[in-house]
Amino acid sequence: MTKETKIVAGILAGAALGAAVALILSSDKSDDVKDKVTDWFCDLLDASKDKISDVSDTVKDKIAKVRA
Template identity: 80%
Template structure:
């Protein structure tokens, strides 16, 4: 695994752990918690996709420089 892959995997694992703790400690209704977690996971996935796209662009740029 590359360094970036390990970082993304760590972030996602931490997010899952945080979500589990939030569910356990939450005093809100179940539906409210589910909606909040769904929104949070969507935001997390969007930001992860953006970061992965940035990494991919960086790799492409480096490969283009090496080929040139």
């Protein structure tokens, strides 16, 4: 696992933990707040997957250039 992958994984784990704690401690238990947090977290995961994919592609390209 590369350093960048570990960093992104740590950020995602922290975001997931933060979202869970926010839902648990939220004084307003309405569905609206839960929906907003869920949407935000899904958007964060999608963006993170895109970033990881981009980093992975860059690393693969550099490895291919070194081997060539």
